[in-house]
Amino acid sequence: MLPTTMNTLPAKMVEGLSLIRTFATFPSSQLGAPNYGFVSFLHHNRGSRLNFPKTVWSLEKCSMRVENSLQALRPASEAFAQEATEALKAGKVIAVPTDTLYGLACDACSSEAVNRIYEIKGRKLTSPLAICVGDVSDITRFAVADHLPHGLLDSLLPGPVTVVLKRGESSILEKSLNPGLESIGVRVPDADFIRLISRRSGTALALTSANLSGQPSSVCVNDFENLWQHCAYVYDGGVLPAGRAGSTIIDLTKRGTFKIIRAGSAKEQTVATLKRYSLLEDADSAA
Secondary structure, eight states, X not given: OOOSSGGGSOHHHHHHHHHHHHHHHSOGGGGTSOSOOHHHHHHHTTTSOOOOOHHHHHHHXXXXXXXXXXXXXXXXXXXXXXXXXXXXXXXXXXXXXXXXXXXXXXXXXXXXXXXXXHHHHTOOXXXXXXXXXXXXXXXXXXSOOTTSOTXXXXXXXXXXXXXXXXXOTTOOSOTTSSTTOSEEEEEOOSOHXXXXXXXXXTSOEEEEESSOTTSOOOSSGGGGGGGGGGSSEEEEOOOOTTOSSOOEEEEOOSTTEEEEEEOTTOHHHHHHHHHHTTOEEOTTOOX
């Protein structure tokens, strides 16, 4: 399903489409060729030796890239949730909005899909990925939470928080995800679309921000336009209001204490919640 207005497209794509439209309506007889129309002319003369400007051939390639990118763009709505779920089960990478940033997501139990995310981002394999689940009750399938005060996770999540927990022996996560680490960051975003596809997938999603490593995070789909071509689908949830700080990351691996790894967008309310449950802050927490 393609966007219905040019206003939804990145500036580069609008410019490319405008050029293509100009050439498409330009009488090809004025270019010294039969008046087939631009696209018909290209197909009619494919493989022939014509002294045709290289710009035209570049525009045809541009047209194909624009078309392919637009075919991948979808609204982040329930109508497309099944499509997204099937893509995840097939080992594909998709781009989705969360309650903080846009993210790249795949099946966390598919080593091939996880490796693909690292390739797309240009991310070091030693940099861990978080996982996303649909509901707080799913967390114990992938991580150990029985040492935490009752009700704590439900007070923190869903929300803009990543909780770091130990995997434990009973975790069904693939060992190839974040090898060498005994802990895993877990998210339950306060965002309907990603939670819905997480539930339907029946597993956890590997999740990381939709940007090249070292580049600014993305709060709208245009921010990572250069990555669209690497995704099976890009789901547009509009401009996200939380800014580029990302989720607040807290280490809850030790009983009775917490450590702030990244302040993120919700540090103050997160710390207040943790202290309400009588957890003590580690001296090495991030400022």
